[in-house]
Amino acid sequence: MNKFEYASPTTKEQAVAMLGKAWGETEILAGGTDLLSLMKDFVATPQRIVNIKGIKELSSLQILRDGSARIGALVTIDQLLEATRKSHPALSQAAAGIASPQIRNMGTVAGDLCQRPRCWYYRAGFGLLARNDAGQALVPSGDNRYHAILGNKGPALFVNPSSLAPALIALAAKVQIFGPDGAREVEVEKFFVAPQSSADREYALKSNELVTGISIPKSTGLLSATYEVRQREVLDWPLAAASVAIKLDAAKKVTSARIALGHVAPTPWVATEAASTLIGKTISEESAVAAGKLATAGAQPLSHNAYKVQLTQVAVKRALLAAAGISA
């Protein structure tokens, strides 16, 4: 393993001052569940590691009665799972789907958002965009059974691995960021970007900025759910996932809806049209199926992943029915 500096700042100002000018020079260590394996595989080779676990304020977790919440970057997946069980079912269910109890106890909310893709070419050392020495893209003509079906017209064909992001998008959450110029907030759906080069990251963060937490707006009356299609019950990556948040009026008609998909595109995928088509309708098997179809309307499967289109549709349908309290 390459030699590296190890820093343990106790304030976010100190931390930011230690971060690098370019991606890859410095890596942030929180739970370490992804970073350590990236380093063992020589996929990440930082010169400096900034351990942020000593920054106390990043561990705070506040949820108010109206559902508005502030979740510190270092809140663990397991803490989030327990804290949001009643207030934000979509988020709690997404947390419950993450890996194993050990990883849920170590892994953090910001780590879930900033973890790197699981694309097996990337993890084997072929770069974020999976190219061989001759520069040829390996995914299109390779085994792409777990790759993107949506948003895959650019060079990035991996899927975003975050389980929490779709739920946070459905809840209209924002990412809180701190950098040399101070604090800023960005909507979760805008936080993620599909990289154009192997040197880019998958999020709209500068290399010297730090995710400090998440804010969720008030969610009174919001019904939410996450549905993951996963092969195993024990730790496994979802093959496709959907998070939804809806509001219903007295006649059970949808007054607002947000739908976000996970593990189907290089970013969490916001299914705007599928959500808007629900407005004014009741949630039923029929309307939920229609929303699922609309959510994948633009899908362009690769050579081995057409099955994920159906899985995505099913995830949307089941998440909507679950949010509305209708058993499938």
Add this chain to the structure above:
Amino acid sequence: MAEYKWPEESKRKYIGKRISRLDGPDKVSGRAKYTFDINRPGMLFGKVLRSPHAHAKIVSIDTSAAESMPGVKGVRIIQGPGTEIQWAMDEIALVAAVDEGTAEDAARAIKVKYEVLPHVVNERELASVPAANRRPPTEQTKGDPAAAFSGAEVIVEDVYGNDVITHCCLETHGLVTEWPGANNVLLHQSTQSISSNGGEMARALQLPAGSVEVKMDHIGGGFGSKFPVDRWGVEATKLSKQLGGAPIKLMLERDAELTVAGTRPSAYAKVKVGAKKDGTLVAWESESWGSGGVAGTGMPPYPYVWQFANQKTRHHSISTNNGPQRAWRAPNHPQACLVTMGALEDLAAKIGMDPLDFVLKNIEMTGVRANVYRDELLKGAEMIEWKKIWRPRGQGGVGSTSTVKRGLGLSLHTWGGGGHASDCDLTVHPDGSVEIKIGSQDLGTGTRTTIQIVVAESLAVPREMVKVHLGSNKYPPSGSSGGSTTIGGVSASSRRASIDALNLLLEKVAPTLGTTADKLEAVDGKIQVIGDPTKSMTWKQACAKLGTQPITTRGKNPGRENLTSAGVGGVQMADVSVDIETGIIRMNNFIAVQDCGLIIDMKTAESQVFGAMIMGVTFSLYEEKIMDDQTGRMLNPNMEFYRLAGLADIGNFKVHMMTGKGYDERGPIGLGEPPTVSPGAAISNAVANAIGVRVSTLPLTPDRVLAALARKGGQAS
């Protein structure tokens, strides 16, 4: 005088009872030491540089940068310039350094130039395998299959397959090797073959056979992949010698374990099988192919178990640039079973018969074990409530919903499992304690426990008085633990040693009891006149008569009187639910009915079957060695995408062991392999029954299930 033959049921105190394994507390508390846990004074760490290419010629190797790194003690080239590498991750060079990180960095600092050659790593589609990678096919015909097929009223033709899987031992392969003296070696090795590894290593080092000591107390899985000392073990030992005998620990990384330390070969077959309308089977034909790496692979035993008077088989052995096959728990049987029992289930469905009735109708075609299978099928059907839950294919078993379909499937299997050659030394001490030394190994199957049971039963002493020593080649040689041969071998040799020792003791004490040895017996911790507890002495009193000289006897297998035999039958039935919208399969109930002759320990026997069933669910639903055509590398050499079932995935297991008349008198027969054979077929058949269409190839992943459903939908419309 005591006799070798196994005691009758009414006289058994330990044999056949439910006894917890001796090393259970050590294992759950972490006290048990595995090879991975062995750390020796002054130990160095070995790391291997591996080929990134699946097929390449080594042009040059430059180790200078690695050798000059601080902490690096030695570098050995394993395959030098000019060598043709035949699979990715094959060993190029070995580094020993003061810690793991330094060794890894040094291995990466070795510069190798390759001339990259074309590779073939996938063989699922026979038509797309280049001619150069195919051996000439072999063909065998029995009877007149063409004529028999012309008389068949119903014929099924389909393709069935098993992808390549690995052993995925949780403890990877490896060893700690050192030279305690100039001409002797001490190996701590994770192995299935304690007694043969010493001689094997000695041959490789050109040392006398007795100069290599091998030790292992516990192993984290072998499954057929851990018999040899392996090239990496020999190279590490040579490097240790170069470094003055310093211990070197070399345990494979997870990616190497999954890539180069053994696979179960693939097996695909296009099958044609025919029957009369009443279900009478008439003919079999198969064209099969598969690969176990560069050397190809032989034909699994098609058709499996069922003896057709008219059959034709044709097999293509395919050479691929993949890490070579090793024996994988019941070599070739699980693959042959899936192909055969899958085709028979499809035929029964086409005829419109319940497969249970279909199999029972033809059961005489299974040969000598037809009665065993019949008993087991009826028992299994009762346990899984077959007649209550089963519905014809595609109708969905009882409890199905619009999106979740339930199905039942069955399969049957066989295995040999006769005892291997085994020697042991048993000592009865004057204080009454008993020790047995045997050059065997406990693969986690309960070998220690069963040896203790046999000795305690044979001497009629409490189990606690018997100390079992195994896991060293300094003990009398006993066979490799492979082929389900261990229980037969060690139970027979330890039985003979015990009875011989007891008879010597009886002779010693007979004068004291005023009789002769032939009038004495050992019962409940006493030596007594046969049938007369009033004329007795305690075991301890008897042993005290030995004075200062213990009794030591050498037990052997084979030996006088057969104490073990070969050949078992088993039946398994699976109850699954399939979500037809996602293609995801959940296990409900899984039943195993198994015969293994005389059972020494019911609890560890059942555990063996449970383990096999877990492994079976895993290879049926999840395991696939995914090879990339472009890079020639394995894409999932990790435990993230090389999936194993977890507890929440396996459903409910029930095991029934066949015992009593017809079973016990055959003596102990091995159990490691047989219950691993049927899961693929039973689960695949249950899925076909549930969803109304065959998913042709294992593992039964969601994409494959959905594709099969789409195919069925297409046919229906």
